[in-house]
Amino acid sequence: QVQLVESGGGLVQAGGSLRLSCAASVSIFSINAMGWYRQAPGKERELVAGITNGDTTNYADSVKGRFTISRDNAKNTVYLQMNKLKPEDTAVYYCNAAEFMEHLLSQSDLFNNWGQGTQVTVSS
Numbered sequence: 001q002v003q004l005v006e007s008g009g010g011l012v013q014a015g016g017s018l019r020l021s022c023a024a025s026v027s028i029f030s031i032n033a034m035g036w037y038r039q040a041p042g043k044e045r046e047l048v049a050g051i052t053n054g055d056t057t058n059y060a061d062s063v064k065g066r067f068t069i070s071r072d073n074a075k076n077t078v079y080l081q082m083n084k085l086k087p088e089d090t091a092v093y094y095c096n097a098a099e100f101m102e103h104l105l106s107q108s109d110l111f112n113n114w115g116q117g118t119q120v121t122v123s124s
Helices: 101-106
Strands: 004-007 010-013 018-024 033-039 046-052 057-059 067-072 077-082 091-098 118-123
Touching: 004 091, 018 033, 018 091, 018 118, 033 067, 033 077, 033 101, 046 067, 046 077, 046 101, 057 067, 057 101, 091 101
Parallel strands: 010 118
Antiparallel strands: 004 018, 018 077, 033 046, 033 091, 046 057, 067 077, 091 118
């Protein structure tokens, strides 16, 4: 089982930016799909952004044009650049991996148990 550790969260004002990092304990070169999720209090966990080894990306409608997912296979790290943050982006952010993008979307056959995530708080 691959271990994934999220970092980079914090408190930021609306309109600000943050970059989240997801560091893997193993090489991600052979892991096809990796994604960032978030869960706000009282809401279900949702996929925010996913990326494949072929650099195919998928974004939730609510973050399109503001968030960018990228991966650095040499550093075994996936990033989430978040710009123009809004209070409704406040949530705990998690990363996970799967064989296919479809599995990220359906949250099925994910490679990792959910970790502690990293808290993002956007003040108005």
